[in-house]
Amino acid sequence: MAGDKVDVKVLMAHEMETGLRKDAKGNLVPPHFIRNVTVTHGGKTVLSAQWGTSVSRNPFLHFRFKGGKAGEKVTITWMDNKGEKRTDEAVIAVPA
Amino acid sequence: MKTILSPAVAAVLIAGCATQLSDDEARQRAERVFRETFTHGNRQMAARVDQQDEAQALCSLYRNDPPREIAAKIEQTQAATLRYPTSGKLMGDWRQGEKIAQDGYGMRFTDPDPKRPNGGNCYNCHQIAPQEISFGTVGPSLYRFGKLRGNAEAIQKYVYGKIYNSEASLACSNMPRFGHNGVLTEEQITHLVALLLDPDSPVNK
């Protein structure tokens, strides 16, 4: 069995600062944004993305891949321009 | 038994009183609560909202629907505040008028620069030039205002007066009294008159 098509929706908590916004004192806030997003499943990359500053704050990502089975893990990692990194895992749900 | 019962009776009585809180009592309590809710920041601003003027107080009291004689009184006193430009010129530059109509800046507690002129917020409530698709509908559409009415002096005076003090012609209008309340200057109002009445304004194209 090839497994199901998996619908992946991700929300990420991140400011996604453009570097163009000024703070209350009128100083430019330095850019701070996610540059890379990688999604893996079973050791295989199922999506990799490069982002600029114009991806919206608290980014949303939706895509689909084939071959995932209920109960298996999907790993999502992002890294921003300051080198901060975060990895989350989600389990593929049992089809309704 | 009596001693146990009496507090319950008392409670019922209190509840009875509260449900019968008269409008005047409710209003007095609301005034106190209102004054207690803006204790931070700019005191001048707080003083200005604490103290309603006559029109504000009457319109609040009658929920913007005053009886005919009260409405007439409001319109009379508000008409007496109308001041037309000393230059006699009522129509300014529609291009500047468009900018003022778009601009929502001014008089909020976070607005820092007192040197920047206040905006008029006109598009928030009115359709004006057709190019701006993001317009409000709280007020009537002003699209083609001058096209339909011309720009004779009488209509210029009417528009100027409406912006200066809307309640001079309509008691308890939802529209701020921009001139009377010191939101917009005489000159700014003449630019808005032009936006609505100048044949070259996009409003009338």
Added chain:
Amino acid sequence: MRIERVLAGLLAVILPCAAPAQQDTQKGIERYRQLLAEGNPADLWEARGEQLWKTPRGPKNVSLEQCDLGLGPGVVKGAAARLPRYFPDTDRVQDIESRLATCMVTLQGFKPEEALRNPFSAPGRHSDMEALASFVAAESKGMKLDVPIRHPKEIEAFRIGEQLFYRRAGPYDFACVSCHGENGKRIRLQELPRLTDPGDAQKIFTSWPAYRVSQGTVRTMQHRLYDCYWQMRHPQMDYTSEASIALMVYMAKYANGGTINAPGLKR
């Protein structure tokens, strides 16, 4: 609102209301909202709020799990659907936020000023209150709003809120009713709910807290009122003030019966 009745003669032409494009604009905006509904970033706040709720914090190092939100200590399911309400221990009518602050003080040992210090987030600065309120509201998702207006203090709050709703003041002459007194009106492209119409009120009141795309964060009902007064050119509304809660009770009277759909997603 009353119609223009003094325009006799001079300005008798009533304009056709809007250009034909208006319909398309409205459809475009609806489509925009429909596409956004696919993922609500408020879910992130809800999740963080749940974590905050369950994590021992404060000088007493206890969680908020035993907080009494009106249905008894530890009952969070359905509590938001009955707020604001009167609480005998504080002798006040309290909303979600004011009650959460009470629990932070009584259960966790925070000072009152600490509990109320950071209600509204700013870029780079989270607000625990926004997260906690999102979680608490979400725990009533799908339930019917049933705010009690029975206790004398609840009734008094309603009466005060009613007065405040119509109170015009400031350089713009605005009251709440200036924008929320008629059906089918808009500011720019945003529909304005008529808050005394159950049809509108039931949809609106029940969708706060909400993620506001224009602000990139979740905002609470307290912030909604604070922001309204800001737009009304009033001074800064005190957080959890009696007036703010009175206005909520007034709105809740018309919103009761609506289904909780919080945290919502708004412009």
Added chain:
Amino acid sequence: MDAKRREVLKTGGGVLALAAAGIIRPGEALAQEWNKAAFETKSVAETVKALGGSGSTPSSAIEITAPDIAENGAVVPVAVESRLPKTQAIAILIEKNPNTLSAEFDIPSGTDPFVSTRVKMGETSNVYALVIADGKYFHAVKEIKVTIGGCGG
């Protein structure tokens, strides 16, 4: 990663992951490629070049799903689906933004040639979906109007 939440919020063969606020730590190895030059481009033609193409051809096999009007430019939903065989990458370009390229996605085999995300738009602009398929460059374009919302500035 101790304060991490692992929850599956949606059923039906899908996952909804919340990469929520929590413990963040500087990344270790995992040096990842980021095409700085491409993200600094100021026009569609420059971006295509920076992504390795010499030009691109319009294609009706690329579908952009986005609103005609955005209520707020800070969050504009844009989805791109390609029906071009051997789609390798999808990029989203916003012509009138200070920097044209917004996002680029590599699509390995087994992944649908479809992505949906949200972008910031400074003003009304054409939005381009650029697709690299079988080594060739194709695009579709859609105008999205950005309106002034709320009570205005």
